[in-house]
Amino acid sequence: MTARSAQGYEVVDFDAIPGVPCPCGTAKRGLADVEDYPGTIHITEISTDAKVHYHKRLTETYYFLECGEDARMQLDDEIIPxxxxxxxxxxxxxxxxxxxxxxxxxxxxxxxxxxxxWFD
Incomplete structure (x- = not known):
């Protein structure tokens, strides 16, 4: 279980969640098991270039905590620092x-x- 439940709120300790491989690196996924939360929150560490992929249903929002000097995102045909x-x-x-x-x-x-x- 990733969250400690109490009436009215959930607490997630990402230090207690094991990382799983993903196309971007290693992800720790929180709130996946909380039925009344409509999404998930991930802490993802990217140590090398990720594989180009896309989602047919999911919307992702990346908030950058730490970045190497050359960190960039490829979004379709555009690459942005x-x-x-x-x-x-x-x-x-x-x-x-x-x-x-x-x-x-x-x-x-x-x-x-x-x-x-999905991968091309």
Whole structure:
């Protein structure tokens, strides 16, 4: 269980969540098991260039916590530099990947579904 439940709120300790491999690196996914929360929150560490992928249903919002000097995001055919404090909302159908080292918070709506990761 990723969250400690109490009436009216949920507490997630990301230090207690095991990381799982993902196209972007390693993700710790919180609130996935909370039925009345419509999304998931991930802490993702990217140590190498990620694989280009997209989602048909999911909207992801990346908030950059830490970035290497050369950190960038590929969004369809555009590559943009990123730095801590930036946020990018990625709509369904947008091919994307992280380039370089970074640590992000990824807010996903609806709840993350590994079946909705598509590769060309």
């Amino acid at each position: 990123v730095h801590p404090g930036m946020c990018i909302m990625i709509r369904p159908g947008t091919r994307h990947r992280a380039l370089g080292q970074m640590k992000i918070i990824n807010i996903v709506f609806p709840k993350f579904d590994p079946e909705d990761e």
